[in-house]
Amino acid sequence: MILSEQTHLKNSESEMRFYQGDCLDVLEQLPDSSIDLIMTSPPYADSRKNTYGGILPERYVEWFLPRAAQFLRVLKPTGTFILNIKEKVVEGERHTYVLELILALRKQGWLWTEEFIWHKKNAYPGKWPNRFRDSWERCLQFNKQRQFVMYQDAVKIPMGDWSKRRLKYLSDVDRHRDTSKAQSGFSKKVTNWLGRAQAYPTNVLHLATECTNKQHSAAFPAALPEWFIQLFTQVGDWVLDPFMGSGTTCHVAKKLERNSIGVDLHQVHVKLARGEL
Amino acid sequence: MILSEQTHLKNSESEMRFYQGDCLDVLEQLPDSSIDLIMTSPPYADSRKNTYGGILPERYVEWFLPRAAQFLRVLKPTGTFILNIKEKVVEGERHTYVLELILALRKQGWLWTEEFIWHKKNAYPGKWPNRFRDSWERCLQFNKQRQFVMYQDAVKIPMGDWSKRRLKYLSDVDRHRDTSKAQSGFSKKVTNWLGRAQAYPTNVLHLATECTNKQHSAAFPAALPEWFIQLFTQVGDWVLDPFMGSGTTCHVAKKLERNSIGVDLHQVHVKLARGEL
DNA sequence: AGCTCTTATGAATCATTGA
C-alpha cells in the first residue's frame, strides 16, 4: 500500500521519491545505512485535540522515539540528522519536551553533536505582557559517530565589514585604471578578492522566514535545508525528510543535484510536493 | 566571618554590597523574598582538575541545586532569575548538564519561562574539522510564578536604518554622557528623541563580548546585565549576582540606580569589584 | 572630524605530545 504511492521523478541529475504514510512504517522498507542526511521539521507538539496530526506535548517523546529508531537505522554511519524544532509555550512556561527528547535520543544511541540557532530576522509580529516575540528556533544536530562528513567550504560566507571596506577601497583605487579597460580584468580581480574574503560561518544562522507560499505555510525557508544539504552532502548523495510537508527539503535537494526521499502522512502534502496541486 | 567582609558603598541613589564566600552560605543571611532580580553567569563546568573553582560536568547539577534553593528563597514572588550559561563540548558532543539543570530547577519549583539567545557577534576564532565556531549562549529565564514584573518599554530599541544613523550621530555628540554602546543603556533623552521609531526587541540579543578588561575576563559584557536589569527592575530595586566575578552586574546596577548584592568565592574578585585593585 | 589601517584579544576546540 505504501510503495504503490511511490513516485519517481527522475532526470539525469537526481531523483525525488515521495511516499504517503507514517514514516514509522514507510522507512521500514528502506535499507540500512543508505541515507546521507536526514533534514526535517517534525510536527510540533500541539495541545489542541482535533488538530490535524498534532501530538500532545506530554507524549511527544514517546511518539518520536520509534521513528527516530528508524532514522538511526537508515542513516549512514558518517551521516547527519538535523532536527528543526521548537518547544511550545504551555501555561506561561516553555515546555520541556525538546530537552527530554534530546536526552532520550542520546539514550537511543545518537550523539548530540551541535545545536545551531536559526535566527529568524523577520519574526512574527505580536505583543504580550510578559514575553517578547520568539525569533529563533533550534536546529539540533545528531550523529551516529564522532567521525561524520562535513563539507565546510560549501557554506563559506562573505566576510563582514572588513571585506566590504576592502572592496570599496579596491573599487575606488582601481576605478580610473579599469574604466577604459575591459570589464573582465577588474571583475576577475574583485572575484579573487571576494574569494579570499570568505569566512566560515558560525553556529548561528540568520535567515528570514519565507512569505512566498501563501497557500501552505512552509515549515522553514528553503535557505535552511539548502544550508544543511550543502554542508553535509555532496552531489548524488541521498537526503531524507520523513515529515516533508510541502516538500521544500526534497525540491532544494533536487536543485542541488542530490537524490531525496520525502514522506508525509497526508495525501494532500504528497500531491503538493509532486506538483499536482 | 562572612558579614565582616561586607562592604557598604552607599550614595544617594543606590548601594552595593559585596560578600566573600560561597553563595550557598552567604545567602542564608538574606531575608526571604527580598530580591527583585537575580542575574548571574555561574562558573561553567570544567573538566580540568586544578582549575580555580571548576566543577565537573557530571556533578554540575548537584552542585548547583542547593544554591538555586537559596535563590528561590530570597527572590520576591514577582521577581526573575536570569541564568547565563552554556554547555561544554565533551568528546565531540554537547554535554547535557544544562538541559538536566533546567529539568532539575523545574522540579525544585522554578518555572522555565523563557530562553533568550545571546548572539555573540565576535565569537572566538578557531577552525575544526567537524564544528563551527560557537557564537551564542543561553540566557535562561526562571520565575517563581506566572505573574512576574516586566518593564518592556525600558528596553525598546531603535528601528531601521534611519534611526541607526540618528543614533550614531547622537552618541557621537553625547559621547561623554551616554554610553556609546548601542541598544541598551540609553538615557531618557535618547528615548525622547527616538520615541516614535522604537520597537520592542525579540528574545535574541546581539551583543559583542567585551575586549576591554585585560586583567580579568568578564563573564559577560556590561550590556547583557544592563538589558535584563532594565527589563526586570525599577530604580531602587534589589539585584543579586551570587557569582559576581569582577562585579559587572553590580556596577551596572549602580549606574542604573538599583541596589545590588554581589557574592564571590574568591577574595581577589571581591577586591576587584570594590575597586581596590 | 572623518576616513583607513593595524593590532590586540575574547568563558574555544581538537590533535598531539609528554608524564
Next chain:
DNA sequence: GTCAATGATTCATAAGAGC
C-alpha cells in the same frame, strides 16, 4: 592507557595611530 598540558587554527570588534 589515561590524564593533563601545548600548539594550531582564525574572525568580529574596539581602540588607537596616521593621513
